[in-house]
Amino acid sequence: MERPDHFAGEVAQRYDETSAAMFAPAAVDPVVDVLAELAGDGRALELAIGTGRIGLPLAARGVDVAGIELSADMVEQLRAKDGGDALDVTLGSFTDTRVDGDFALVYLVFNTIGNVTTQAEQVATFRNAAAHLVPGGHFVIEVGVPExxxxxxxxxxxxxxxxxxxxxxxxxxxxxxxxxxxxxxxxxxxxxxxxxxPFRYAFPAEYDLMAELAGLRLRHRWHDWDRSPFTGESTSHVSIWQKP
The missing domain is CATH 2.20.25 (N-terminal domain of TfIIb)
Incomplete structure (x- = not known):
């Protein structure tokens, strides 16, 4: 199914500007710290790599980063940045687009799991992530808790x-x-x-079921990238599942 591109044109051109707070080192560095640790010496695949907010600094840490991105205009913004041409980016939906090779880490951040607006597509995303992972590899999402x-x-x-x-x-x-x-x-x-x-929202328990359907097991769930505990008052979560 062809998915609409909500990030085309001016949205892509102004994305870094309108999301400036999320590009600040205080927002980026804790994410990259966790992802670099999980990737280790292996490759990392970012679903919805966008303009490279996380992919580029993660690659600068020495991680071999590839990406999947639906919006060609977002990729154009990525390519214009230092190091952007070096990343292997495949155009397509992260629900079913495959990238050659195996990965120690697949990640999907900044609420982007919600950009697929049906339960079936979200389940497909988990299965696609699992299909790219080596045994022992991790799938990470960052998403808000429905308020x-x-x-x-x-x-x-x-x-x-x-x-x-x-x-x-x-x-x-x-x-x-x-x-x-x-x-x-x-x-x-x-x-x-x-x-x-548009978004589709879900609670953590539903994401755990999606992970189970994909053959993944929950390893960690934190409130934020600083690894603070997830509680009943948390407004977001970072969840990490592992492929057995």
Missing amino acids: LRRLPPGQNTLVFEAREGKWGIDEYDLVEQRLVSHHFEDRDDGRVQRTSM
Whole structure:
């Protein structure tokens, strides 16, 4: 099935700018520390490598990094950066695109598992990750915990960002287990730009079942990349499964 590219054109061109906080060393370095440790002397495969926020610094640590990316425009941004031409990137959906060779690590960060909007596609993602892994290899995802407890009775929207020049609103579909994330941003020309992107949300227990279907076993679950404990109050999780 052909998937829509929500990161084409201006979204790709402005991606690093609009996500600037996630490119700061404080956000990137802890991720790379964990992933480099898991990769060891083996290869790493990033699902949705994007503009190289994690792939490039991980490669700079000496890890052999390959990537899968749906958006050709995002890859174009990656290629324009130092070291971007050296990464092996395959265009396609990470649900079923295969890359030659075996990997010690497959990872999918920054809520991107939610960009596939059906349960079947998310299960396929876990199976595709497992198919690339050597025995003993690890699959890692980073994703938010659905904040359904914050929804007021009878309402289905939550403001997740409110600051000068930018608003963010999540619109939940509680029946289909989906949400649309709406971003409203002031532009220099006086316009307000709206970007809306669909997601499928799931709780950690459902991801564990997907992993089991793919033959993977949970090794770690943390609140964040600093390895802090995952609790009932955690708003996100880093989960690591291993191929037996």
